[in-house]
Amino acid sequence: MKRKKLKIILLVVILILASLYWGYQKVKRFADTSLAIGQETIFKLPSGTGRVALAGLLVRDKLIHNGRWFPWLLHLEPELAEFKAGTYRLTPGMTVRQMLKLLASGKEAQFSARFIEGSRLRDWLQVLQESKYVKHTLAGKDNAQIAVALGLPKGSSLEGRFYPDTYLYTAGTTDLALLKRSHVRMEKILQDVWNKRDTSLPYKTAEELLIMASIIEKETAVPEERTKVASVFINRLRLGMRLQTDPTVIYGMGESYTGSISRKDLETPTLYNTYVIDGLPPTPIAIPSRASLEAAANPAKTDYLYFVADGKGGHTFTTNLTSHNEAVRAYRKVQKEKNEK
Template identity: 75%
Template sequence: MKKRKLKILSIIIALALALMFWGYQKIERFADTPLAIEQETIFKLPVGSGRVALAGLLMRDQLVHSGRWFPWLLWVEPELAEFKAGTYRFTPGMTVRQMLQLLTSGKEAQFTVRFIEGSRLRDWLQVLQQSKYLQHTLAGKSDAQIAVALGMPQGGNPEGQFYPDTYRYTAGMSDIDLLKRAHLRMNKVLQAAWDERDTSLPYKTPTDLLTLASIIEKETALPQERSKVASVFVNRLRIGMRLQTDPTVIYGMGDSYNGRITHKDLEASTAYNTYVIAGLPSTPIAMPGEAALKAAANPAKTPYLYFVADGKGGHTFTTNLASHNQAVRAYRRGLKEKNEK
């Protein structure tokens, strides 16, 4: 009788072990199963989500084919149950275990927003508005209100105060916080350019340097020309000659600019029309990059007072009005010939 009981017990133990081994194999197979996705997928795990909630979300979004073995996996590997709320990026081929390891790591998805040199604040605001997963707080705010949010003086204009670059952010970050990062970056780069500037330049403040850099940024995209363009404007500032640069006129025109500048526009009295006002405009007109800032800080030593487009992507630089007018006529002839072809 005793032997029979021992035999039955042995069979039960063997069956239990076999069942456990079978179950463990199923759990491992489930853990190593790729998620049911064919492209990058953004997944948001809300604050306070537990095991049941996570399993439900994965099933709802059809990221796993079955949640049957999910609680068992977390029981066998409890370290995978320490997941953190956030927004994550799942990639094709990622297994269930790798997904849980990602949620446990707390390494949220990084998104990017790119601001290019020469763009304006209104361009930046449009980019921010179209950026997914960013908290939008700037809608309807004026430039002056944005300036105050950045810690600038009341009524200030934040144009030009942000460094153009690619910035990373996580879901839920606010647009104003991102602008603050770009603002701090510009302050740092501007201060470096100011500290390394030619001290004989006719600038009173770093903002003067920033303003001229923004004009240089709008006038040329050629690296080899920036310092020469800067020299023209510096030479004019030194002798009290008006800058007479079209980008400042365009900026002063605001939304009325339709791609053309008329004689009436050149004569209009605005705080930015350098055909009318002396010296620099009241604020920058765009976001300059580091190269333009360096050019403004250390312009080339030249006798040039004029430049005009040469029709080949660059500019012709001259020292006197007669030579400049000749270069203008050459440019116009080139345009005419090009249009007639």
């Protein structure tokens, strides 16, 4: 009788152990199962989310098919239960365990906002407005209010005061925070370039160098031409000649610019029309790159006073009006031949 009872107890123990082993294997298999995603997915884990709520979110977002084994996994591997609130990037092939390790690491997804040289502040604000994971705090604010928010003196111009680059951020970063990062970087780089400038140049302040750099940025996209373009404008400033640069006219036209400028536009006075005003315009007209800042700080030593597009992506530089007019005619000929093809 006792032997029979022992056999029953042993059988029960074996069944229990087998069940536990079976359950253990199921949990392990669940942990090693890939998430049910076929492409990169952004997952937001709200603050205060507990174990049960997380399982529900994963099922709701169809990251896992069901949460049956989820609590058991967290019991078996408690270190995976230390997840942190945030926004995370999940990738195809990532297992449930790898996902939980990511959530426990707190390494949130990085997003990017690209600010392009030669663009304007309004373009940058649009980029920020369209950035899904940026917290928008500047909507409806004008430039004066944004300047105050950045801690700049009242009446400060914002155009050109930000450094163009790709900025990484985590979800919830404010648009103001990204602008501050860009502004601080530009201030640092501008000061560095200013300190290394040719001190014989006719700039009174670093702001004037920034203005010149913005004009250079808009005039050429050919790297090796930047210092030549700078030399033309510096030579004109020294001789008291007007800069006569189209990008300043376009900037001064504001919203009335529709893609082309006429002779009337060149003759219409604005604060920025360098065909009408002497010297530099009052503020930058775009966001300059470091290359344009350095060109403005150390122009080539030339006698050039004019340049015009050559129709091949670059410019022809000349020292006198006669040669310049010839270069203009050559450009028009190239354009005519292109149009006839």
